[in-house]
Amino acid sequence: QKEVEQNSGPLSVPEGAIASLNCTYSDRGSQSFFWYRQYSGKSPELIMFIYSNGDKEDGRFTAQLNKASQYVSLLIRDSQPSDSATYLCAVDNYGQNFVFGPGTRLSVLP
Amino acid sequence: DTGVSQNPRHKITKRGQNVTFRCDPISEHNRLYWYRQTLGQGPEFLTYFQNEAQLEKSRLLSDRFSAERPKGSFSTLEIQRTEQGDSAMYLCASSLWDSLGPVISPLHFGNGTRLTVT
Numbered sequence: 682q683k684e685v686e687q688n689s690g691p692l693s694v695p696e697g698a699i700a701s702l703n704c705t706y707s708d709r710g711s712q713s714f715f716w717y718r719q720y721s722g723k724s725p726e727l728i729m730f731i732y733s734n735g736d737k738e739d740g741r742f743t744a745q746l747n748k749a750s751q752y753v754s755l756l757i758r759d760s761q762p763s764d765s766a767t768y769l770c771a772v773d774n775y776g777q778n779f780v781f782g783p784g785t786r787l788s789v790l791p
Numbered sequence: 792d793t794g795v796s797q798n799p800r801h802k803i804t805k806r807g808q809n810v811t812f813r814c815d816p817i818s819e820h821n822r823l824y825w826y827r828q829t830l831g832q833g834p835e836f837l838t839y840f841q842n843e844a845q846l847e848k849s850r851l852l853s854d855r856f857s858a859e860r861p862k863g864s865f866s867t868l869e870i871q872r873t874e875q876g877d878s879a880m881y882l883c884a885s886s887l888w889d890s891l892g893p894v895i896s897p898l899h900f901g902n903g904t905r906l907t908v909t
Binding site: 685689712713715717723724725726727730769771773776777778779780781782783784 | 824826831832833834835836839846847880882888895897898899900901902903
C-alpha cells in the first residue's frame with residue numbers, strides 16, 4: 682500500500698518568513714510529485730509539480746525533490762496571510778491514480 | 792478551458808436513499824478521477840476512467856458505489872442505500888494522459904459535491 686506522509690501541523694510562521702512543508706513517500710517507483718493548496722471548504726488547487734531531482738521554482742514557491750531519500754518539499758518565500766491553507770502532497774501510482782498525503786495546515790500570522 | 796464542473800454542489804439525503812453526482816471534465820482531458828475527502832484527511836481515491844473505460848476501482852469502494860463515463864465525456868457517481876459514513880466531499884478531477892510520456896500530468900479538480908447523510 683503506497684503511503685504519503687506529511688506533518689498535519691498546524692505550522693505557524695510570521696508574515697514575510699519562509700514556510701517549509703515536507704512530504705515523504707513509500708514507493709521508490711513514483712515518478713511524479715504534486716503540491717496542492719486547499720482552502721477550508723474548497724477543492725484542491727494545483728500549485729506545482731516536479732518530476733526530476735533538484736529544485737523547481739515558480740514565483741514565491743520552490744519544490745524540492747530527492748528521490749534517493751523519497752522526500753519532496755515545498756518552500757514558500759515571503760509568506761502572506763493569504764497563504765494560510767492546507768497543503769497536500771500527491772504522488773503518482775505508476776501513472777494510474779494519485780495518492781495524497783493527509784495535508785499540512787499552514788497558518789501565516791500577520 | 793472552462794474547468795471541471797460538478798453538480799450538485801451540496802446534497803442532503805436521508806440514510807437509505809440513492810444519490811447521483813455528475814462531473815463534466817475539461818474537454819480535452821481523457822482521464823477522469825473520483826476522490827472522496829473527509830474532514831482533516833487528504834483525498835482518497837475511488838476510481839478513474841480513461842476515455843470511457845473504467846481502469847481502476849479502489850478496494851475501499853463498496854458495491855453500493857458505481858461510476859460511469861458514457862462516451863468518454865461526463866461521468867456520474869451513484870451511491871445506493873446511503874449510510875451516514877458516506878458523508879464527505881466527493882471530488883472529481885481530470886487530466887490529460889499521454890501514453891508516450893514518462894510522467895503523468897497533474898489533476899485538475901472541480902469544486903466538489905458535499906454529501907450529508909442524515
